[in-house]
Amino acid sequence: MAYRFKKQIFGFLDLIRFSKVVDVRRAKLAEGSAAPLPNDYRVNLTARILHPGNRKAVLTDIIKESADTKTYVFDLGVKMLFRAGQYVTLSAKVGDSYVSRPYAVSSSPYTALKEGKVALTVKKAGYFSDWLFDNAEIGAEFAVNGPSGYFHYESLKDRPLIVGIAGGSAITPFYSMAQALAEGSEDFRLVLFYGARTAEDILFKDKLDALTSDKFKVVYVLSDEENTAYEHGFVTADLIRKYVDEEFTAMMCGPDAMYSFLVKELATLGVSGKFVKKEANGAGVRDVKPAVYKLTVHIRDEVYEIPANAEETLLVAMERAGLHIPAMCRAGGCGYCHSKLVKGKFSIAGDDKRRLADAKFSYIHPCCSYPDSDIELIVPPQNVK
Numbered sequence: 001m002a003y004r005f006k007k008q009i010f011g012f013l014d015l016i017r018f019s020k021v022v023d024v025r026r027a028k029l030a031e032g033s034a035a036p037l038p039n040d041y042r043v044n045l046t047a048r049i050l051h052p053g054n055r056k057a058v059l060t061d062i063i064k065e066s067a068d069t070k071t072y073v074f075d076l077g078v079k080m081l082f083r084a085g086q087y088v089t090l091s092a093k094v095g096d097s098y099v100s101r102p103y104a105v106s107s108s109p110y111t112a113l114k115e116g117k118v119a120l121t122v123k124k125a126g127y128f129s130d131w132l133f134d135n136a137e138i139g140a141e142f143a144v145n146g147p148s149g150y151f152h153y154e155s156l157k158d159r160p161l162i163v164g165i166a167g168g169s170a171i172t173p174f175y176s177m178a179q180a181l182a183e184g185s186e187d188f189r190l191v192l193f194y195g196a197r198t199a200e201d202i203l204f205k206d207k208l209d210a211l212t213s214d215k216f217k218v219v220y221v222l223s224d225e226e227n228t229a230y231e232h233g234f235v236t237a238d239l240i241r242k243y244v245d246e247e248f249t250a251m252m253c254g255p256d257a258m259y260s261f262l263v264k265e266l267a268t269l270g271v272s273g274k275f276v277k278k279e280a281n282g283a284g285v286r287d288v289k290p291a292v293y294k295l296t297v298h299i300r301d302e303v304y305e306i307p308a309n310a311e312e313t314l315l316v317a318m319e320r321a322g323l324h325i326p327a328m329c330r331a332g333g334c335g336y337c338h339s340k341l342v343k344g345k346f347s348i349a350g351d352d353k354r355r356l357a358d359a360k361f362s363y364i365h366p367c368c369s370y371p372d373s374d375i376e377l378i379v380p381p382q383n384v385k
């Protein structure tokens with residue numbers, strides 16, 4: 001409560017008024033409403049919908065999409081607001097380790113908002129995805145964090161036409177976008193070039209075809225199979241020019257080699273870097289001489305000493321040791337694993353994308369940092385609701 005104290009011409013009047021301050025405040029407090037404060041303010045509710053944090057997710061359905069790919073449907077128990085193209089981080093206890101991976105949502109924004117459900121389509125191609133493919137059962141409990149990521153249409157920055165380029169199983173964010181365009185939760189036009197080895201490797205073919213409209217078109221490109229019903233080879237500048245004759249923003253999701261090739265192809269079409277968006281890929285195993293270092297990890301008051309393989313990121317070392325570490329993108333982009341380096345040498349996968357202050361004050365992202373010596377880290381704790 002603000003009490004305005006106006007300075008008087010005669011100083012003694014100020015003293016008299018000052019002596020009444022307590023009484024005036026008591027009177028003002030007595031005038032206040034006795035109704036208890038609300039438990040939830042609207043702004044807090046909105047913040048919780050936008051940033052719901054780590055929460056439980058029950059696996060309610062498993063759909064086999066191909067010989068090595070399944071869609072897992074999770075019930076979050078609460079509605080989730082996300083932009084088509086974003087990812088969530090799925091976590092589970094695998095053996096003695098707590099493992100998490102980011103997966104693009106393959107279902108539509110309306111389904112998440114109305115039913116509190118998200119679908120993740122995952123190819124069997126790694127530690128966690130193999131475990132999911134072979135072991136996940138309906139009814140099992142997982143944790144989901146997010147949504148996160150910037151791989152979505154941005155009306156202020158992107159051109160109204162998006163040229164999407166998907167490589168293999170990286171079709172999932174575009175499938176979500178195609179559904180969002182059909183249901184009206186996103187508003188742009190999308191021409192999707194979908195590269196696969198053979199026709200059999202194309203995921204969601206019937207569903208994508210059914211979603212085509214004046215806002216969404218799809219061009220299938222097979223690299224290993226000649227078939228008159230499809231384009232053959234790779235997505236190139238010439239192929240894009242064949243289907244697109246106006247300015248566009250390019251969005252790519254696939255392996256790094258595909259990005260390197262396409263950035264050059266797009267440059268020949270006059271598409272500059274600011275109109276090219278690439279979904280980040282997580283740091284994998286690096287090719288170095290095998291070595292095992294000592295990694296000392298501080299999480300709140302606990303201290304752990306664990307081994308760290310030179311080929312693997314510090315995050316993987318901590319997960320292998322069963323530590324519960326916050327992580328979402330696993331590519332140095334979200335800052336969720338941001339940790340203080342106390343001592344030790346490390347290398348970063350790809351470019352050093354840290355802020356200048358992080359580099360100056362020794363903060364690193366364990367998700368994309370490899371040990372080059374014994375390391376000591378202070379890591380933020382992970383919370384699971």
Ligand code: FES
Pocket residue numbers: 326327328329330331332333334335336337338365366367368
């Ligand atoms: S998990 Fe995103 S920066 Fe490390």
